[in-house]
Amino acid sequence: MKCLIFCLSNLVTLVVSQPGVNPLPSDVLVIQNLNGQCNGIANPLIRKLQERNSYIMRSHAEERTYYERSKNCVMTLIGKLGYQWEIRINSFDVYGETDSAGNPTKCYDYVKFYDSERVDNAKLLKGINYETGLCGTLTPSTVGQLLFRTCANILTIQFYTLDTQKGSSSEFRQGFGLELIQYEWTNPTGGPDCDFDLNGIAPGMWRDGTFSEFQNSWTDQPVIPGYISGGAEANYDKEIAGITCYVCQNCPVEPFDPVRDATGQDTNCYRCSKEWDQEYQIAKRACYTRTNYLNFIDSIREIDEPFIGCRQSVDQYSRTRNYCFCDTDLCNWATRFTWSKVTLCLVGLVSLLHRLLI
Known part of the structure; x- marks a missing residue:
């Protein structure tokens, strides 16, 4: 019996003293x-x-x-x-x-x-x-x-x-x-x-x-929370070597004076935007990341692909909205999109003729 206790005691001492076992x-x-x-x-x-x-x-x-x-x-x-x-x-x-x-x-x-x-x-x-x-x-x-x-x-x-x-x-x-x-x-x-x-x-x-x-x-990583398609240019927060945009929530569509209107700027953007309701001359100017831009395009009614320039769409409240996007520094002010008014008129005219012919 004493021998058994002595052996067990030595065994416990041996196990505890071994590196990594403790x-x-x-x-x-x-x-x-x-x-x-x-x-x-x-x-x-x-x-x-x-x-x-x-x-x-x-x-x-x-x-x-x-x-x-x-x-x-x-x-x-x-x-x-x-x-x-x-x-x-x-x-x-x-x-x-x-x-x-x-x-x-x-x-x-x-x-x-x-x-x-x-x-x-x-x-x-x-x-x-x-x-x-x-x-x-x-x-x-x-x-x-x-x-x-x-x-x-x-x-x-x-x-x-x-x-x-x-x-x-x-x-x-x-x-x-x-x-x-x-x-x-x-x-x-x-x-x-x-x-x-x-x-x-x-x-x-x-x-x-x-x-x-x-x-x-x-x-x-095949599945990542908030997953977007691959590529070094894809970004949640900023666009690598992106452009600079004017940013404001309630600034004039035209005439627009960034200094007078105390308009801010944002950097590393993928697209600059100017958006306004057809009935009001108050615009939103914004900086879009690649992800936000593509998601925004998907959410606009009657527009189903990315674009540069200006287009119109009718929102869920039957209000006509104008959306303008550009891809150069500080391009989202009035003069940059003046040419697009002609385009919008032509598009509207073509659309009207198309409906009449149908």
Whole structure:
């Protein structure tokens, strides 16, 4: 009997002392496990963290001295409803180049924080450069000074490490340690980015980023919330190398004076527009992204294809509306579309003759 107790005691000691067998405390999260493995973009590791308000995250298992290379790890954290996350960096040693102020200039490995469930087209947190991410080595004086905050209760973390075949395999880095704190939603940025009234921020709401923030091409994800057809020119927020348009809600159709009417401008547009009711000389001038333009065309009665110039349509209230679109800088003011009045008259005349002949 004594021999049996002695053997069981030794067996328990052996199991507990083996690296990787010891269970991690429930407040410690690890992106790369003991074997250097992790979940990727297609199947991110999702953790629901609602038991406590504070957690520790490490880039890799404590038993490993350095993090594993050639990985693209993604972990999504879902906190309490009505809460938001704050990320504090306690240690940071990720392979990359920085300037004298410590700002990343070229990241071979990087860390990125996203304000939503996925990384393919989610919004990056303020302070994260979409071209570089976070990299470099923090000195003891800068540890703990970097803070990032989400707008809701969901945070996604991406930890990318360069393939050894593409970069220096002699770089061995110690990764990072984070403190993650969740607290009741308070709009911590002090600005409009997390303002519910302006942005409709709510727990679990999708947060689209600009095209430059996308991490995958459209072909990499067959189904994406708000999906549109592929191509580098497609964009939710802005058009790459787009045009500048006048923007106003209630400005004169003609004569139009941008200075007198204190008209604003918007940049990186796909199309400029001028729209007005036939019975009123008050116009709306707008900047359209490619997606919004195509969706708008689909919604207009009697017009079923994209166009440049001016056309008329009758809305659901039997009111005649004029729609003008153009594709050069500041083209949506009066003189740009003067020629289209003749076109509209000719179109109207042809339409009338067609109806009479029928």
